[in-house]
Amino acid sequence: MATGERKLFHFVIYIHLLNISSFVVPVTGFALKTCRISYDVAICSNSKLRTVPQDIPSTVIGFDLSKNNISRVKVSDFTNLPVLTKLDLKLNRISQIDNGAFANLISLKKLNLNNNKLVELGEDLFHGLSNLTELRINSNHIKAVASTSFKPMTSLKFLDISRNKLQHITEVHLILQHLPHLKELSVKNNNLTTFHSWDLTNNSLELKSLDLSQNPIAIFSITADVFPNLTWLEIGNSSRKQQMIWDVRNKTFFSRVSILDISGLQMAFDDMKTLLETVNSSLTTLRMNSINHNLTALINISCTIPTMSTLQLRNKELKSVSSHMLKLCINVTELDLAESQINNIHVNAFRSVQSLRILNLRNNMLSSVPAATRNLPSLVELNLSSNKISKLGCDDFTNQTMLRELSLGGNEISALKECVFKDLIRLQVLKLQTNHISRLNGAFQKYLPNLRQLLLNGNSLTALKNEQFRGLQSLQNLSLHENQISELENGSFIGLTNLTEILLQINKITAEEINKGVFNDLINLKRLDFRENRIKYETSSALLHAPFSQLSRLEILAIPSQHRREKSHLPRNFLQGLTNLLVFNTRNIQLLSLHEDMFTYTPQLQTLDISSNELMDLSPGLFSSIPNLKSLYVSRTSLRSLDFLLHANLAKLEFLQARKNQYSVISEEIIKSVPALVYVDLQGNSFTCDCDNARFLQWVKNNNQTQIFDAYNFKCNYPASFEGKKLLELDVRLCSVDIEFICFISTTCTVLLFMVVSFTYHFLRWHLAYAYYLFLAMLFDTKHKNKQAPNQYDAFISYNTHDEPWVIRELLPKLEGEQGWRVCLHHRDFEPGKPIVDNITDAIYGSRKTICVISRRYLESEWCSREIQVASFRLFDEQKDVLILVFLEEIPTSQLSPYYGIRRLLKKQTYLSWPRAGEHTQLFWEKLRQALKTREHLGEDSLLRSAVERP
Incomplete structure (x- = not known):
C-alpha cells in the first residue's frame, strides 16, 4: 500500500473511532x-x-x-x-x-x-x-x-x-x-482571654518557643514551672486597650527566656517592670514595638539588664531620638528603630551606646545622615534606606572605619562626591539603589579597597567613564541595571579584576559599545547580563575583535529581549573566548538565524535559551560542539519540526522547552535521539491527529522517565474534523503493527492448513481428483461447445494402453471392418504437436459417441480419467446419450468407491460387460452396434439393455 493510501486508510479509521467512542487510555507515566x-x-x-x-x-x-x-x-x-x-x-x-x-x-x-x-x-x-x-x-x-x-x-x-x-x-x-x-x-x-498555668500542669514539656501575641489575654498567671525550657516568648497585644494583669509568682519561671517580644502590650508600669525583672538574668533580645506610654522609662529599665544586647523599638509615634533616651543602653550592640517617623536624631543620642554594631534606621523621615552615627566607632552595619536623604557630605561617615555594610537605597541622592566614602576602608557592601544618581564624580576611584558588593541599579546614570571604578579592586558584584547607560568608555572597568558578576539589564547599551572591548578587563567575570538593551547586529559575519575574547571564566551570558523590534543576527564569533560558558540566553532579540559555528567556542555550554525568535529551522551542526547541553529552550521560534535533534548529538539533554511552534508531528526517532530527557514542555503546539504521531502518543502515555508537561491539553489541528480535540483522547492501537501477534497468527494458520491438507489427501484424495477433473471438463466444455463442428467420427475409443491389444484385435475389426463405423483412436488420429488436452476434447466433441473401455488399469490412468470426465460432463451438459461404457473385466463395487464419478454413472447409465458375454460374443457386438445407432436424446428410450446388468 502506498504511503498516501495508508494515511488515507488510517484517517478513515480515526473518523470512525471518534464517532463511535470517547474512550481515553489512562496515563501511567x-x-x-x-x-x-x-x-x-x-x-x-x-x-x-x-x-x-x-x-x-x-x-x-x-x-x-x-x-x-x-x-x-x-x-x-x-x-x-x-x-x-x-x-x-x-x-x-x-x-x-x-x-x-x-x-x-x-x-x-x-x-x-x-x-x-x-x-x-x-x-x-x-x-x-x-x-x-x-x-x-x-x-x-x-x-x-x-x-x-x-x-x-x-x-x-x-x-x-x-x-x-x-x-x-x-x-x-x-x-x-x-x-x-x-x-x-x-x-x-x-x-x-486567660492563661493559667494550672491548666497546663502534669506536662513534661520541651517547649522552647511560645507565641501568645495578639490574644485578648486579661490575666497571665503562672504559678508553676510549666515552661522550664522556654527561651522565646511573644506576648504582645496591639489590638487590646484593656491592660493585662501579670501574675508570675516566681521570677525563675522564665529564667531561660532570651528573646522577649512585648510589642503593643498594654500593662501597668509596675507589672511591666516586674515582667522585665523576670527575665533579668537571661534576656538577649527585647522587642518593644508600638509601646507609646512610659517608653523612655521602659527603655532605661530594660537596658539595665546586663545580658540584653538587641533592642527593637519600631514605633509610628516615635519622631525623634533624644540624647537621654538610650542613656543606659551601654550593653546594646544592635538597635532597631526602623519603620518609625523619626526625622531628627540628637547628635549625642548614641553617645552612650559605644558598643553598638548594628543600627537600623530604615524607613524613617531623615533628610540627611545623622551626625550621631559618627560617634559609633564599633558600628559594623548601618541601614539608612528608604528615608529622604538627598545629599551625602564628605563628613557623613567620618570615623566609620569598622563599617562593613551601608544601605542608602530608596533615598533621593542625585550625585556623589569623591570624598564621601573616604573613611570606609573596611566597607564590603554598599547599597545605593533606587536613588537619582546621575554622576559618580570619582567616588569609586580611590577609596573602598575592600568593597565586594555595589548596588547602583535604579538610578539615572547615562555613561560609565574611564577608570570609573579603579579603586574597587576587591569588588565582586556590580549592579548597574535599570539606569540610562548608553555609553561605555574604553577602560570603564579597569581595576575590577576580581569582579565576578555585573548586571547591565534595562539600559541603552548598543552593539557598538560592547564591540569596543570594554569588558576585556574583567578577567574573572562569571556572569554578564545585558537584558533589555539595544544590542543589534545586521549580519552574522565575523567581527574583527570579538567583544568577550578575554572572558574565559564567564559562565552566564544573557542578552535577551532588546528594546528595538528590528530583525537581527549574531556574529558567528560573538562567543569567541568563552570556553567555560555554561548558560547562554538570547531570548527575544528578533534573531533570524544562528550560524552553524556559533557554539564552537563554548564546549562546556549546559543551558541554551533561544526562545521567542524567528529561527524557523535549526541546523543539527549548530549543536555538534556542545555535547554537554542539558537544558534547551526553543519556544516561540516558528520551528516547523524538531528534526534537528536527530543529528544534534544531545545525549545529555535533560530539559526541553519547545512551546508554541509550528511543528505538528514528533517521530519515534526524535524521541530516541534524547535518551536522557526528564522534562519536556511542548505546550501550545497543534498536533496532527493521525498515525504519524502514534509513537509519540504511546511514549507520552507509557514512559516512566520523562515528564511531559500539560500533555492532557495538547490539541489537534489536523484533520479539520479533529480540530480542537485533545490529542490524548485518540486511540492509536490500530496504527501499530504487532509483529509477534502476526507471527503467531501466521504460524497457527500454516499448521492448521497443513493438517487440513494432510487429512483431505489421506481420506478424500479420490474425491478431490474427481472434482479437479470435473472442473477441467467444465472449462473445456465452455471453451468448445460454442464452436462445435459436424461429427467427424461415429465414436471416440477411450482406453488404456495396456488394453490396446483387445481394442486392436477385437473391437476395431468389428466396428470398422464388419459394422462400418468411423472411430477415432488417440495413437492414430490425434493431431501431432497439438496439446493432449485439446486433442482429447476435440475427439470427444467431434464424435457422436464416446466408448470407454474400462479396466483396472483404465481407472488408474490420469489421461483416461480426463477423457471420461470430459465425456461425462458433455453428457450432463448436453443431455445427450453420448457415452457407452464397456467393462473388460469384473470390478467389484467396493473397488469403484474411490471413483465416485464412475460409480454414479453406473447407477444412471447402461453398460456392456465383455466377461459376461462369454461365448455369446455375437450378442455383445450386436448390443454395441445398436448403442452406436441410437438417437442422442436421453428423453427417448434409445439405449438397449445389455445381456447382463450391474446393480
Whole structure:
C-alpha cells in the first residue's frame, strides 16, 4: 500500500473511532493532567483544582496543592504516596478532612493547612502522622479541638495554630498533653482571654518557643514551672486597650527566656517592670514595638539588664531620638528603630551606646545622615534606606572605619562626591539603589579597597567613564541595571579584576559599545547580563575583535529581549573566548538565524535559551560542539519540526522547552535521539491527529522517565474534523503493527492448513481428483461447445494402453471392418504437436459417441480419467446419450468407491460387460452396434439393455 493510501486508510479509521467512542487510555507515566514534577516534587499550585489529583507518581517526596479550590480531603486522596515528606494544602477552601485522610502518609514530616476553612479538629484527623515534625494550620476558623486530635503526632516539634478562634487555654492543654517533644508553638491571634498555668500542669514539656501575641489575654498567671525550657516568648497585644494583669509568682519561671517580644502590650508600669525583672538574668533580645506610654522609662529599665544586647523599638509615634533616651543602653550592640517617623536624631543620642554594631534606621523621615552615627566607632552595619536623604557630605561617615555594610537605597541622592566614602576602608557592601544618581564624580576611584558588593541599579546614570571604578579592586558584584547607560568608555572597568558578576539589564547599551572591548578587563567575570538593551547586529559575519575574547571564566551570558523590534543576527564569533560558558540566553532579540559555528567556542555550554525568535529551522551542526547541553529552550521560534535533534548529538539533554511552534508531528526517532530527557514542555503546539504521531502518543502515555508537561491539553489541528480535540483522547492501537501477534497468527494458520491438507489427501484424495477433473471438463466444455463442428467420427475409443491389444484385435475389426463405423483412436488420429488436452476434447466433441473401455488399469490412468470426465460432463451438459461404457473385466463395487464419478454413472447409465458375454460374443457386438445407432436424446428410450446388468 502506498504511503498516501495508508494515511488515507488510517484517517478513515480515526473518523470512525471518534464517532463511535470517547474512550481515553489512562496515563501511567509522567504526563500529568494538572501538575508537573520538579526534583521529585509534584507542583499543582494555582491550578483551580477542586479535588486532589490521582495521577501523581508514588515516588514524589513533595506535593504542592496550594492556591486551589479544594474543599474536602478524602480518605482516598493520599493512599499511594509512601515516601512523601512535605504536603502543602494552604490557600484552599478545605472545610472537611475525613478521618484517616492522612493515614497512609507514613513518611510525612511537614504539613501545611494554612488559610483554609477548618472549624474543628476531629478525633482521628491526624491518624498515621507519627513522623510529622511540622504542622501549620493558621488562618482557619478552628473553634474546637478533640481530646485526641494531636495524639498520633508523637514526633511533632513545630505547631502553628495562630489566627483561629480558640477561646480557652484548655484547647492548648489538649494540644500540649500529647506532644511531649514539641519545641515551638504559636497560638497567636486567637481569642484566648486567660492563661493559667494550672491548666497546663502534669506536662513534661520541651517547649522552647511560645507565641501568645495578639490574644485578648486579661490575666497571665503562672504559678508553676510549666515552661522550664522556654527561651522565646511573644506576648504582645496591639489590638487590646484593656491592660493585662501579670501574675508570675516566681521570677525563675522564665529564667531561660532570651528573646522577649512585648510589642503593643498594654500593662501597668509596675507589672511591666516586674515582667522585665523576670527575665533579668537571661534576656538577649527585647522587642518593644508600638509601646507609646512610659517608653523612655521602659527603655532605661530594660537596658539595665546586663545580658540584653538587641533592642527593637519600631514605633509610628516615635519622631525623634533624644540624647537621654538610650542613656543606659551601654550593653546594646544592635538597635532597631526602623519603620518609625523619626526625622531628627540628637547628635549625642548614641553617645552612650559605644558598643553598638548594628543600627537600623530604615524607613524613617531623615533628610540627611545623622551626625550621631559618627560617634559609633564599633558600628559594623548601618541601614539608612528608604528615608529622604538627598545629599551625602564628605563628613557623613567620618570615623566609620569598622563599617562593613551601608544601605542608602530608596533615598533621593542625585550625585556623589569623591570624598564621601573616604573613611570606609573596611566597607564590603554598599547599597545605593533606587536613588537619582546621575554622576559618580570619582567616588569609586580611590577609596573602598575592600568593597565586594555595589548596588547602583535604579538610578539615572547615562555613561560609565574611564577608570570609573579603579579603586574597587576587591569588588565582586556590580549592579548597574535599570539606569540610562548608553555609553561605555574604553577602560570603564579597569581595576575590577576580581569582579565576578555585573548586571547591565534595562539600559541603552548598543552593539557598538560592547564591540569596543570594554569588558576585556574583567578577567574573572562569571556572569554578564545585558537584558533589555539595544544590542543589534545586521549580519552574522565575523567581527574583527570579538567583544568577550578575554572572558574565559564567564559562565552566564544573557542578552535577551532588546528594546528595538528590528530583525537581527549574531556574529558567528560573538562567543569567541568563552570556553567555560555554561548558560547562554538570547531570548527575544528578533534573531533570524544562528550560524552553524556559533557554539564552537563554548564546549562546556549546559543551558541554551533561544526562545521567542524567528529561527524557523535549526541546523543539527549548530549543536555538534556542545555535547554537554542539558537544558534547551526553543519556544516561540516558528520551528516547523524538531528534526534537528536527530543529528544534534544531545545525549545529555535533560530539559526541553519547545512551546508554541509550528511543528505538528514528533517521530519515534526524535524521541530516541534524547535518551536522557526528564522534562519536556511542548505546550501550545497543534498536533496532527493521525498515525504519524502514534509513537509519540504511546511514549507520552507509557514512559516512566520523562515528564511531559500539560500533555492532557495538547490539541489537534489536523484533520479539520479533529480540530480542537485533545490529542490524548485518540486511540492509536490500530496504527501499530504487532509483529509477534502476526507471527503467531501466521504460524497457527500454516499448521492448521497443513493438517487440513494432510487429512483431505489421506481420506478424500479420490474425491478431490474427481472434482479437479470435473472442473477441467467444465472449462473445456465452455471453451468448445460454442464452436462445435459436424461429427467427424461415429465414436471416440477411450482406453488404456495396456488394453490396446483387445481394442486392436477385437473391437476395431468389428466396428470398422464388419459394422462400418468411423472411430477415432488417440495413437492414430490425434493431431501431432497439438496439446493432449485439446486433442482429447476435440475427439470427444467431434464424435457422436464416446466408448470407454474400462479396466483396472483404465481407472488408474490420469489421461483416461480426463477423457471420461470430459465425456461425462458433455453428457450432463448436453443431455445427450453420448457415452457407452464397456467393462473388460469384473470390478467389484467396493473397488469403484474411490471413483465416485464412475460409480454414479453406473447407477444412471447402461453398460456392456465383455466377461459376461462369454461365448455369446455375437450378442455383445450386436448390443454395441445398436448403442452406436441410437438417437442422442436421453428423453427417448434409445439405449438397449445389455445381456447382463450391474446393480
